[in-house]
Amino acid sequence: xxxxxxxxxxxxxxxxxxxxxxxxxxxxxxxxxxxxxxxxxxxxxxxxxxxxxxxxxxxxxxxxxxxxxxxxxxxxxxxxxxxxxxxxxxxxxxxxxxxxxxxxxxxxxxxxxxxxxxxxxxxxxxxxxxxxxxxxxxxxxxxxxxxxxxxxxxxxxxxxxxxxxxxxxxxxxxxxxxxxxxxxxxxxxxxxxxxxxxxxxxxxxxxxxxxxxxxxxxxxxxxxxxxxxxxxxxxxxxxxxxxxxxxxxxxxxxxxxxxxxxxxxxxxxxxxxxxxxxxxxxxxxxxxxxxxxxxxxxxxxxxxxxxxxxxxxxxxxxxxxxxxxxxxxxxxxxxxxxxxxxxxxxxxx
Amino acid sequence: xxxxxxxxxxxxxxxxxxxxxxxxxxxxxxxxxxxxxxxxxxxxxxxxxxxxxxxxxxxxxxxxxxxxxxxxxxxxxxxxxxxxxxxxxxxxxxxxxxxxxxxxxxxxxxxxxxxxxxxxxxxxxxxxxxxxxxxxxxxxxxxxxxxxxxxxxxxxxxxxxxxxxxxxxxxxxxxxxxxxxxxxxxxxxxxxxxxxxxxxxxxxxxxxxxxxxxxxxxxxxxxxxxxxxxxxxxxxxxxxxxxxxxxxxxxxxxxxxxxxxxxxxxxxxxxxxxxxxxxxxxxxxxxxxxxxxxxxxxxxxxxxxxxxxxxxxxxxxxxxxxxxxxxxxxxxxxxxxxxxxxxxxxxxxxxxxxxxxxxxxxxxxxxxxxxxxxxxxxxxxxxxxxxxxxxxxxxxxxxxxxxxxxxxxxxxxxxxxxxxxxxxxxxxxxxxxxxxxxxxxxxxxxxxxxxxxxxxxxxxxxxxxxxxxxxxxxxxxxxxxxxxxxxxxxxxxxxxxxxxxxxxxxxxxxxxxxxxxxxxxxxxxxxxxxxxxxxxxxxxxxxxxxxxxxxxxxxxxxxx
Numbered sequence: 001x002x003x004x005x006x007x008x009x010x011x012x013x014x015x016x017x018x019x020x021x022x023x024x025x026x027x028x029x030x031x032x033x034x035x036x037x038x039x040x041x042x043x044x045x046x047x048x049x050x051x052x053x054x055x056x057x058x059x060x061x062x063x064x065x066x067x068x069x070x071x072x073x074x075x076x077x078x079x080x081x082x083x084x085x086x087x088x089x090x091x092x093x094x095x096x097x098x099x100x101x102x103x104x105x106x107x108x109x110x111x112x113x114x115x116x117x118x119x120x121x122x123x124x125x126x127x128x129x130x131x132x133x134x135x136x137x138x139x140x141x142x143x144x145x146x147x148x149x150x151x152x153x154x155x156x157x158x159x160x161x162x163x164x165x166x167x168x169x170x171x172x173x174x175x176x177x178x179x180x181x182x183x184x185x186x187x188x189x190x191x192x193x194x195x196x197x198x199x200x201x202x203x204x205x206x207x208x209x210x211x212x213x214x215x216x217x218x219x220x221x222x223x224x225x226x227x228x229x230x231x232x233x234x235x236x237x238x239x240x241x242x243x244x245x246x247x248x249x250x251x252x253x254x255x256x257x258x259x260x261x262x263x264x265x266x267x268x269x270x271x272x273x274x275x276x277x278x279x280x281x282x283x284x285x286x287x288x289x290x291x292x293x294x295x296x297x298x299x300x301x302x303x304x305x306x307x308x309x310x311x312x313x314x315x316x317x318x319x320x321x322x323x324x325x326x327x328x329x330x331x332x333x334x335x336x337x338x339x340x341x342x343x344x345x346x347x348x349x
Numbered sequence: 350x351x352x353x354x355x356x357x358x359x360x361x362x363x364x365x366x367x368x369x370x371x372x373x374x375x376x377x378x379x380x381x382x383x384x385x386x387x388x389x390x391x392x393x394x395x396x397x398x399x400x401x402x403x404x405x406x407x408x409x410x411x412x413x414x415x416x417x418x419x420x421x422x423x424x425x426x427x428x429x430x431x432x433x434x435x436x437x438x439x440x441x442x443x444x445x446x447x448x449x450x451x452x453x454x455x456x457x458x459x460x461x462x463x464x465x466x467x468x469x470x471x472x473x474x475x476x477x478x479x480x481x482x483x484x485x486x487x488x489x490x491x492x493x494x495x496x497x498x499x500x501x502x503x504x505x506x507x508x509x510x511x512x513x514x515x516x517x518x519x520x521x522x523x524x525x526x527x528x529x530x531x532x533x534x535x536x537x538x539x540x541x542x543x544x545x546x547x548x549x550x551x552x553x554x555x556x557x558x559x560x561x562x563x564x565x566x567x568x569x570x571x572x573x574x575x576x577x578x579x580x581x582x583x584x585x586x587x588x589x590x591x592x593x594x595x596x597x598x599x600x601x602x603x604x605x606x607x608x609x610x611x612x613x614x615x616x617x618x619x620x621x622x623x624x625x626x627x628x629x630x631x632x633x634x635x636x637x638x639x640x641x642x643x644x645x646x647x648x649x650x651x652x653x654x655x656x657x658x659x660x661x662x663x664x665x666x667x668x669x670x671x672x673x674x675x676x677x678x679x680x681x682x683x684x685x686x687x688x689x690x691x692x693x694x695x696x697x698x699x700x701x702x703x704x705x706x707x708x709x710x711x712x713x714x715x716x717x718x719x720x721x722x723x724x725x726x727x728x729x730x731x732x733x734x735x736x737x738x739x740x741x742x743x744x745x746x747x748x749x750x751x752x753x754x755x756x757x758x759x760x761x762x763x764x765x766x767x768x769x770x771x772x773x774x775x776x777x778x779x780x781x782x783x784x785x786x787x788x789x790x791x792x793x794x795x796x797x798x799x800x801x802x803x804x805x806x807x808x809x810x811x812x813x814x815x816x817x818x819x820x821x822x823x824x825x826x827x828x829x830x831x832x833x834x835x836x837x838x839x840x841x842x843x844x845x846x847x848x849x850x851x852x853x854x855x856x857x858x859x860x861x862x863x864x865x866x867x868x869x870x871x872x873x874x875x876x877x878x879x880x881x882x883x884x885x886x887x888x889x890x891x892x893x894x895x896x897x898x899x900x901x902x903x904x905x906x907x908x909x
Contacts, residue, residue, distance in 0.1 A: 009777030117733030344617035
């Protein structure tokens, strides 16, 4: 009798990239819903634009590269990039800016490097940085969260702001947008107002709540929960989020304790801006992160330090994207110099 | 005193266990084959005995075609250290000596001795030393093991006697772990022949002058554990103790087992003996018992014939050289869905294309899988590596499989070696967990063999260059000698003539001629092109260039 030939091992855990990616997407849902709840239609419209453009441009490049389109679209990685991008962009940015960011993320940062598995940098963060540097004014179009205002901007108003740049009657762009709590604190501290007075300011004070900013704290909390679920399901490794959050906590606590009037508390840093999204969904992107256990500790801690540095002394309101890209650059070096000691080496050295 | 020692030993048997990095918890599928006692394989008409069934050199065949041989008679012997003799499993006639296909990943053919059974079951004269082994020295006992053709039966088939050349090793570890799914031959052997195994281990202990023997068994084999425990209790010397270890793949791998039991790691490029340990498989211990107590060489072994592709999976004591097809027939034959025949387990075994191959000393398991039972990774269409590092988590050698894959798949062998490619034990854990279904082990295997090939090529071209240079040197020397002779002749002639002026002129002429010859010769040497440089790959050219540079640097250094 003749048999089929194959190579060992003949059995496998039947895990798949598809499953991993979709678990990440599921974990994103609670935080995303919270973002929509607090910031309104804009988030949804952004999400629709990024999803369509990311999937479309991925398909287009795959076609140009003569690669199987269906398999790659189904793996869910483009959808994750779209989600991260939509959550990072302000809710009222013009549509063309969202399109540029999406195309840049997928075409330049991902596909031109060779597609999934070959990109050196996190695609969503590259897309974000491009528009952040090129269109800094539009990137401040955040709305005030529900709680600071009592209702969303209506769908038609949001739609016309995003697609036509047309503002609702008798309003200026400044009247419908508002800086984020982190940005506000930074500006106010720059103006030599301390944290306590900013928190009690009659205009800006409405943005804050007891932990960090209204809305932001809940969004961050839900991303944290989604992240913990992913760790439990072994979708992501726990080292990067832990070392990132730990380093951010330690460094922000150090400065806040030494001068609480000008340096926000550790809690504020942990639950503001993109901290939790970064910790569990961006920094843990396996393709662009370090892969060795020790490397992951350093990678996460490095992002923490950079995020704090850029937030506190840098020119941008939040430093996540830059911190991620800078640490992405360090990954080959980290992976090379943090190789674990192989079996049998420990005793000889 | 004896009691005290024993008590201390019992205490030490409950010492804590250590963890090795990585590993997997796999479905055992052991119950498929371990439900019935070890069967005996019916005598067959024909046996095919490969001359080389072990790691090391093949022996010299000492029988002739047409010769009658007895059961247990030596068919090939050897004086080479790392080698093992082979024996006839039956009495009968040598009907053929020649190439026959043997179980091998490549499906290759090697020298085999084919014996036709005469069904007389006539043994050679046997002289067992039995209990007298206590009075024998290590050297003589080792020779018994060697002449019985005993090799490691855990799968590595390394000649057992070689491992026992070191003496005064503190601890003998008896490996009854059997961590690969499906395989149960050691499990059944321990259940049914525990006493013989313990006796064999005692012989090994005597050879290497060990002070203790730890029998390691995974906790998924309660019956084997009970049987071995009973045999140890019966022994009552306090030399043995049982160590139950958690079920985890690949605990049965020698290095990993040593780590679990002692917490120590076998140094890289070292042997367990370097840390005062020796490991033997329980099957090997049983074979040694048979050799010493019955003077029976290794002519049969227990084989697990299992998988959903076989009608009646079971363990069977099979004479070495039996056709696999004959074994399966005795197990009720194949199911209709049988698709793949694997020799060894599903993690580290290799698939064989045909069952018209003999069972060899290494055959611990014949796994016939049904179509949906196995999921080998697909070489053609796997997804790209997403660097999730799940492979890093499970690698028992603590490698970075994803980096190795990156460099192995792009033929960057230097980098792959830097990432310790050669420390890979090919256990398959990385491929098992890979979400992109990349056949990682296959990439590593291919990279390893390509590196070996390159090294062999380099050696060859270096040897050719050396030969060429030596020839060049020889030719030069001959020329010089010839010229010297000519010059002397001329000188002699000139002095005879006794005309000094002319003589001087002649001398000058000769010097000029000599100088010209030197120049010409130098030109020739420089014009000579190195041989064997056609059709070299870019990699080889680069390596040659590097070697040349090194040589020049050496020359420079020497000049300085």
